[in-house]
Amino acid sequence: MTDRDANAEMQATLLSRALPYMQRYENKTVVVKYGGHAMGDTELGRAFARDIALLKQSGVNPIVVHGGGPQIGAMLERMGIESKFEGGLRVTDQKTVEIVEMVLAGSINKEIVALINSEGEWAIGLCGKDGNMVFAQKARKTIKDPDSNIERVLDLGFVGEPVEVDRTLLDLLARSEMIPVIAPVAPGRDGHTYNINADTFAGAIAGALNATRLLFLTDVPGVLDKNKKLIDELTVSQARKLIADGTISGGMIPKVETCIEAIERGVEGVVILNGKTAHSVLLELFTEHGAGTLIVP
Numbered sequence: 578m579t580d581r582d583a584n585a586e587m588q589a590t591l592l593s594r595a596l597p598y599m600q601r602y603e604n605k606t607v608v609v610k611y612g613g614h615a616m617g618d619t620e621l622g623r624a625f626a627r628d629i630a631l632l633k634q635s636g637v638n639p640i641v642v643h644g645g646g647p648q649i650g651a652m653l654e655r656m657g658i659e660s661k662f663e664g665g666l667r668v669t670d671q672k673t674v675e676i677v678e679m680v681l682a683g684s685i686n687k688e689i690v691a692l693i694n695s696e697g698e699w700a701i702g703l704c705g706k707d708g709n710m711v712f713a714q715k716a717r718k719t720i721k722d723p724d725s726n727i728e729r730v731l732d733l734g735f736v737g738e739p740v741e742v743d744r745t746l747l748d749l750l751a752r753s754e755m756i757p758v759i760a761p762v763a764p765g766r767d768g769h770t771y772n773i774n775a776d777t778f779a780g781a782i783a784g785a786l787n788a789t790r791l792l793f794l795t796d797v798p799g800v801l802d803k804n805k806k807l808i809d810e811l812t813v814s815q816a817r818k819l820i821a822d823g824t825i826s827g828g829m830i831p832k833v834e835t836c837i838e839a840i841e842r843g844v845e846g847v848v849i850l851n852g853k854t855a856h857s858v859l860l861e862l863f864t865e866h867g868a869g870t871l872i873v874p
């Protein structure tokens with residue numbers, strides 16, 4: 578059996594069991610953050626696109642926000658530009674921001690749009706610039722030197738943080754057949770283009786829309802405990818404790834912090850789940866126990 582046949586069979590099995598749960602998210606907004614590491618081979622991409630198409634067909638309002646960190650890194654390497662990160666964010670000079678916009682709002686965005694459209698849906702590729710959706714300002718980040726404990730202000734160049742989100746265009750699309758697919762690039766009121774971490778961008782969009790669910794597709798099954806066992810559900814205060822005691826580390830820290838901020842902005846529940854498992858979006862939304870780690874207030 579090919580991967581494609583196996584995925585189609587898995588989706589059919591899932592759908593036959595999904596019926597009792599499908600109404601749960603009818604007319605609700607679900608923001609799905611599709612990370613660069615979760616974008617695997619073509620079959621995995623197709624399975625993702627099929628899930629998003631199926632959400633729309635089930636009466637859900639899905640919104641895709643995508644990343645593409647590894648793909649930006651590959652293009653920078655081809656152009657002979659070194660990738661540099663500070664505090665988990667890409668140091669972004671003028672040349673880099675041009676490539677970031679080209680890769681994110683160009684090739685990756687259109688690839689995802691084409692995949693969803695080939696499932697018979699109408700996806701539309703956007704970034705923060707379209708319809709004045711998001712305005713950013715230069716990110717203000719500080720990091721603590723672990724030796725001296727002194728705080729240092731980071732100059733990350735054209736790395737932005739979303740400060741204004743206008744939901745007009747997204748509200749319009751929610752009433753239409755269109756599925757928005759959004760790249761995390763936005764203008765500043767200063768006329769510059771800013772590169773925004775895709776998790777942060779997805780959190781801001783979900784918060785502005787008071788989304789029912791925000792899903793983060795990553796490369797691990799969810800938040801793992803000290804014994805590497807999946808934690809099914811966490812409250813905001815439990816999540817904070819796991820960051821403080823070091824159980825949550827590395828790239829998972831900003832991700833969980835974004836989840837906490839999204840919940841504080843009114844998102845009902847945020848889920849971190851494995852994008853490398855085919856149909857993880859359907860497994861999460863349309864089964865009794867879901868998949869991944871659900872973070873709730």
Ligand SMILES: Nc1ncnc2c1ncn2[C@@H]1O[C@H](COP(=O)(O)OP(=O)(O)O)[C@@H](O)[C@H]1O
Pocket residue numbers: 612613614615776794795796797799800801802824825826827828829830832
């Ligand atoms: N407690 C934890 N549970 C799960 N993953 C963790 C934990 N602590 C650290 N991590 C790391 O966080 C990574 C996910 O973050 P990141 O690589 O930034 O994701 P993405 O690129 O999908 O945004 C995992 O691959 C894992 O190595």
Ligand SMILES: CC(=O)N[C@@H](CCC(=O)OP(=O)(O)O)C(=O)O
Pocket residue numbers: 611612613614643644645646647649665666667677736737761772773774775776
């Ligand atoms: C400021 C910053 O770091 N921006 C990210 C945007 C893409 C992203 O976040 O992609 P993933 O979700 O695949 O990591 C970057 O340039 O890599």
